Structure formats: C-alpha cells, structure tokens
Amino acid sequence: MTYLAKSPWIIHYDASSCNGCDIEVLACLTPLYDVERFGIINTGNPKHADIFVVTGSVNEQNRQVILNIYNQMPDPKVVVAVGICACSGGVFRECYNVAGGIDKLIPVDVYVPGCAARPESIIDGIVTALGVLEEKKKNNVHSAEAADQRDLRGQGQLQGGAE
Amino acid sequence: MAVVFVLVAPVIGGLVAGIDRKVTAHMQGRVGPSVLQPFYDVGKLFEKENAVVNETQIFYVICYVIFMAFTGALFFAGGDLLLVIFALTLSQVFLALGAFAAYSPYSHVGAERELLQIMAYEPMVILTAVGMFVATGSFNVADIWVTSVPVVLVIPGIFLGFVYILTIKLRKSPFDISTSHHAHQEIVKGVTTEYSGPSLGLIEITHWYETVLLLGFLWLFFGWNPLLAVAAIIVLYLLEILIDNINARLRWQFAVKSAWLVALIVGIINLAVLYFLSGGAP
Numbered sequence: 001m002t003y004l005a006k007s008p009w010i011i012h013y014d015a016s017s018c019n020g021c022d023i024e025v026l027a028c029l030t031p032l033y034d035v036e037r038f039g040i041i042n043t044g045n046p047k048h049a050d051i052f053v054v055t056g057s058v059n060e061q062n063r064q065v066i067l068n069i070y071n072q073m074p075d076p077k078v079v080v081a082v083g084i085c086a087c088s089g090g091v092f093r094e095c096y097n098v099a100g101g102i103d104k105l106i107p108v109d110v111y112v113p114g115c116a117a118r119p120e121s122i123i124d125g126i127v128t129a130l131g132v133l134e135e136k137k138k139n140n141v142h143s144a145e146a147a148d149q150r151d152l153r154g155q156g157q158l159q160g161g162a163e
Numbered sequence: 164m165a166v167v168f169v170l171v172a173p174v175i176g177g178l179v180a181g182i183d184r185k186v187t188a189h190m191q192g193r194v195g196p197s198v199l200q201p202f203y204d205v206g207k208l209f210e211k212e213n214a215v216v217n218e219t220q221i222f223y224v225i226c227y228v229i230f231m232a233f234t235g236a237l238f239f240a241g242g243d244l245l246l247v248i249f250a251l252t253l254s255q256v257f258l259a260l261g262a263f264a265a266y267s268p269y270s271h272v273g274a275e276r277e278l279l280q281i282m283a284y285e286p287m288v289i290l291t292a293v294g295m296f297v298a299t300g301s302f303n304v305a306d307i308w309v310t311s312v313p314v315v316l317v318i319p320g321i322f323l324g325f326v327y328i329l330t331i332k333l334r335k336s337p338f339d340i341s342t343s344h345h346a347h348q349e350i351v352k353g354v355t356t357e358y359s360g361p362s363l364g365l366i367e368i369t370h371w372y373e374t375v376l377l378l379g380f381l382w383l384f385f386g387w388n389p390l391l392a393v394a395a396i397i398v399l400y401l402l403e404i405l406i407d408n409i410n411a412r413l414r415w416q417f418a419v420k421s422a423w424l425v426a427l428i429v430g431i432i433n434l435a436v437l438y439f440l441s442g443g444a445p
Contacts, residue, residue, distance in 0.1 A: 003206030034193040039200050045352040047359040074212035074359045
C-alpha cells in the first residue's frame, strides 16, 4: 500500500455537463458524504492533482482545455469520467457539436455511468481509480502526452498536437 | 536543541496540521481525515513526478526549507532573536523567488501576495523582538526562555499584536492571501501553483517547521510558567482555527493596513508606556 491511495487529490473539470453531475461531485464534499475523511481534496490546480474527474462530453469549446489539464498533471495520474455524457456522450452523442465521451480525447481509466451519477457511485469510482493509481505507480507507468488526434489528421502529419 | 528541532519539528508540525484539519472538519460538521493525513499527503507528494517549469524553482524551494530549519534551529538553540527574524524573512523571500522563477501569471500573483504578507507582518515581528528586549533585557532566546519576568504582562500590547499577525503567518483566513491550506477550489493556488510532487512536499514540511517556530515564539511570552505556556499555546491555536473557520478571505489591502495599524497602535503604545514608566531609561 502506497501513500497514493491515502491522499488522492482530485481536479474536477466540467466539460459540457448540464451541471447535474457537477452538483453530485460537489455533494461528495458536503458533510453528508465528506470525502475529505479519505484524504480526498478537491484542488483547483492540475499540478497538484492525482485524479482528473471530468463531467460532460467533449465539444469544440473544451478539447484544448481537457488536453491542457491532462498534460499538466504529474504522473502517476488517472482519469475518471463521471456521468454518462463523459462516458459516451450520452443523449448528446449525436449532436453536431459533440465529439463523444472523454475517451475520444484522453485515456480514461474509470467510467462512472449515471444521469446524474450518484455521489455513492462517484465515490466508488474514485476508490476504483485509487487501485489503478497504485498499479500505475507499481509499474512505473509514464503517461504519454495527449494530443488532439483530430488536429493531427487535419494536418496530415504527426507533429505539433495540443501545445 | 538545534538538532532536536530539525528532527522533531516536522513530526510535531505535521501532527498540529493534522489536528488542525480534524478540528476544522468537526467545526463544519464533518468527520474529517485522520490526524496523520498531512504525513500521508507529503508521503504521496514524494511518490509523484517532480514536474517544474524552471529547474531554479527546485533550488529556491530547497533554500526555503534549509533556511526555515536554520531559523528554527537558531531559535531553539537559544540564539539571537533578531538573527532569527532575519533568517525567517530570508526563508520567506526564497519562497517568493521560487514562485517568481516560473513564468506563470498565477504563480506571480501568489509571489506578489507573499511579499505583501511579509510586508504586513514584518513590523510587528520586529516590534516583538524589541518588546522582548525591553521586558527581559536580552535579545537572546536562551535568556528569555529562562526569565522569571512574566513577559506577557509586561508587553500585553505586543502580545496582542503578535497574535494578530500569527493569523497571517499561519496562512489562516481572513489573511490566507498568498496561498491557503484549505481545499478551496481556486485557480490561483498562490505561491504553490507551479510546484508539484516532491517540491510541494518540501513546502509542506517547511510549513511544519514554521508552525513549530511560531509556537516557540508564543512560548516566550509565557516562558516563566511552562504549564501556562502550554495551555496558552493550545488555546491560541484553537482560536486561530476558529478565526480561520468563521472568516472569509479579505483583500490584501486590509491585511497590510490592519497589520500595520495594529503594530503601530498596540506595539508602539506598549513600548511608549514602558518607556515612560521606567522614567526614560530602557
């Protein structure tokens, strides 16, 4: 058991969520669920975070933001997609402006479905993520810098990317 | 004593931070993390990748730790109070320099606010040293430590002023303007914005050193009665936690103005009264 599992700091980003899942994520921090008792802190800084919690799906406005947050997080790191929109795009997946779930852009480790995801299942998802986090630490996984595959296709060359 | 401080202070400081978080949680009607949580946090940070924008940041953060440990060691070895204060300021300046070294607007805002904090509390810290000298006739911590003079009764104004800036020094609301220990979700994580992993862990450890040093300062006010000193430190720290929890963050202008005003009023008046009572002889 490493210290990683005892002190997971999360960064929460609202991609294009309807705020339903965001409210449930924040509910986890209230006295009723109080995730801080597991050492979980909601930081606002990707450089301090271990777990990237994303709600909502990928669209044109947030592609760069998601990539930027993910790439700024130090290893080992895991991504938790909270809510069905973050998992697959949900009811919005056919929309002209929605690319789909978060895994279209960055590697997702844990999927927490639900509309909106219940606080219990969010906490369960984060606890599952802790296992992944420990495994990544044990195997010394170095996450590759994520780049926007769509941009790469557009340019017809494999260079540049998000930055 | 100096070696003991360097080795033991992080343990005590970490426990104080843990108790702080537990008490805070209970005040907010939560269960709160384990008392050992700060140690888990730092342990975790040392397991992470050390991603920095500028390698110089690491140098500055190491200087920050070393000078803070040096300050505390000097204090607990019974050194000169003025030298302690200068070393403490130097240490703080290294933290601000580290934040300036990264080319990031958020980090720079944090560094500027850190400098403003230093500006806010520094006059009162120096007045504290002067007050200690007036009360006990010595700048040496070793002499003040064993004095039979009830220091807090001789310089009550300076004591109040010191408690006021203690809130700034411990980075408690309403004066947590450069960075905060709370789980505020904020873009500006102040001076620590551009630090991650082991460097951030070192900053945490330095905070623990600093906490113990500040509690040592409080001890000096009650040095003639150790039992009272321990009780006073506990009560004052709980008071700081209460202040932290019932206040929102205020603007930096208020921090600087009010800290200087307090230093001017209680500090200078206290010294002036002592001067006139002693008939002009210090």
